[in-house]
Amino acid sequence: MKHPDPSLLIVGGGAAGLALALELADRRPITLLRPSSDDHGASRWAQGGIAAVLSPDDDIEAHIRDTLAAGDGLCEAAAVRHTVTHGRAAIEWLLGLGMPFTRDPDPRSRYPYHLTREGGHGARRVIHAADATGRVLIETLLDHVRRHPHIRLRDDLTAIELLGSRETGCLGARCLDPQGQLHELPASDTVLATGGASGLYQHTTSPHPACGEGMIMAAELGAELRNLEFQQFHPTCLYDPEGSPFLISEALRGEGGYLRNIKGHRFMPDIDPRAELAPRDIVARAIDAEMQRDQCRHVWLDMTHLPRQVVSQQFPTIYSHCVERGLDITRDPIPVVPAAHYSCGGIATDLTGFTGVPHLYAIGEVAHTGLHGANRMASNSLLECLVFAHAVADVLKRTEPVPSDTTTTSAPAGSASNICIDPTHVKALMAHLRSVMSRYVGIVRNDNDLNEAARQIEAIREQSRQMQSHYRPDPALSQLNHAARLATLTVAAAQARRESRGLHYNRDCPSHASGIPRPSRQYLNSD
Ligand SMILES: Cc1cc2nc3c(=O)[nH]c(=O)nc-3n(C[C@H](O)[C@H](O)[C@H](O)COP(=O)(O)OP(=O)(O)OC[C@H]3O[C@@H](n4cnc5c(N)ncnc54)[C@H](O)[C@@H]3O)c2cc1C
Structure with missing residues (x-):
């Protein structure tokens, strides 16, 4: 059947999806899937800010150089230049929407908004809204999206697969509502903005991260997945076994915080001349090594030597969250x-x-644009969300929408059964998958662990396949299936990289391989 509706379907309502919707809504009717509250995904939780060359004391070439250095040989130079060059325009677009960035209180400052500095950046170039940039950004974008007559927000649908085939391309998405009913949403063009895959791991910096669902959906239609082995671990998440995950922003180290091991020794200067502001992979590995050596569950981030006001006023969200958890960070590490x-x-x-x-595009964390290479530099990702949302909008504004023809779509994956699955079974298997990934495919890897991960993940996949064929479609079951398939591909990419580079560190091949660094490329039929 031909669907005359020239609509655009955006799957995902984080920074990338919302920004794109606003950029295009005056030109095309848009359906935007945002199946849950703001807690889901990553954008809402961003604290530090957005990197862009804004100060007259900074320059584009310096931002490019810093990004390439962090990416450890795997950044794509054109993507880095494209993103960095469009940084100022992206920030001005947000200011135009009324985004309340924090102003610089210093009257001598050469830029009106306060710019902070984070790991890997050689200059102050991170614009922020206090320490809650993500929340303020999402509120600003959502406020406009909700008022736009051409944007239809669907908070009841989760995409489980894309419509179409390798031959036809993407024709929209198949979705599930909370009752398990299937819905087909045909679209002329579809944009995946479903976020990353940190949810494959047990300990995460946001409470409900994505598990790479969008990556698998795109791969099912033949898209290439690139560099899956490069998972960033943020060095400093609050150690709070009873509470929900909470990030302690890098900006605290940017303002002078010290990392100390359990015995109180400040260890980063022994490891890297940039000390606490070394790139994240170096800091995370150093913390991991201290924890392994001292057999302890955490290290300390010490702000107690800094003026009380700097800490409580510059980081009000972190300060009050910690106070709620019984910790005064101006006095206690x-x-x-x-x-x-x-x-x-x-x-x-x-x-x-x-x-x-x-007819298929991808933006934000679900995409590999080539900006980050083997290691993302702090605050470059929200910038990437905004710049690539603008880039897709630019293309789609110039493209005549073709009505989608869904005659050729395949039957839905999974069973036609009416039996509901017990959600605790899905939860337990997902928790098992996450613990396998954390234990064997974490910050420091080795060949034996990766082989063991592959073996255990195959068993999990088999169980999840069986569940899928016995029970009626269910959003959590679909997420488990996608996650298990992506975990298989991630482990395969890690096994195939016979070197250590950026975020991927394998004890059995601890150095760079010789020759030109190459990205890993995978297709679903090769998993
Ligand atoms: C704690 C934390 C702090 C961070 N701080 C910073 C920072 O200071 N600066 C910076 O640049 N970056 C930061 N990052 C990274 C940055 O926030 C993310 O890379 C960015 O927000 C990703 O945005 P996104 O729109 O691509 O995806 P997300 O914000 O993750 O949004 C994904 C959306 O897709 C939806 N979705 C997922 N699957 C489906 C599906 N199957 N069907 C329908 N919808 C679906 C989700 O519900 C969600 O709405 C931080 C990340 C975290 C976790």
């Missing part, structure tokens, strides 16, 4: 651990967000 934070790999796209599958 903060217990911190590394946790899964950001997926550098994802769906390979070009500079317009195009995936290579006709």
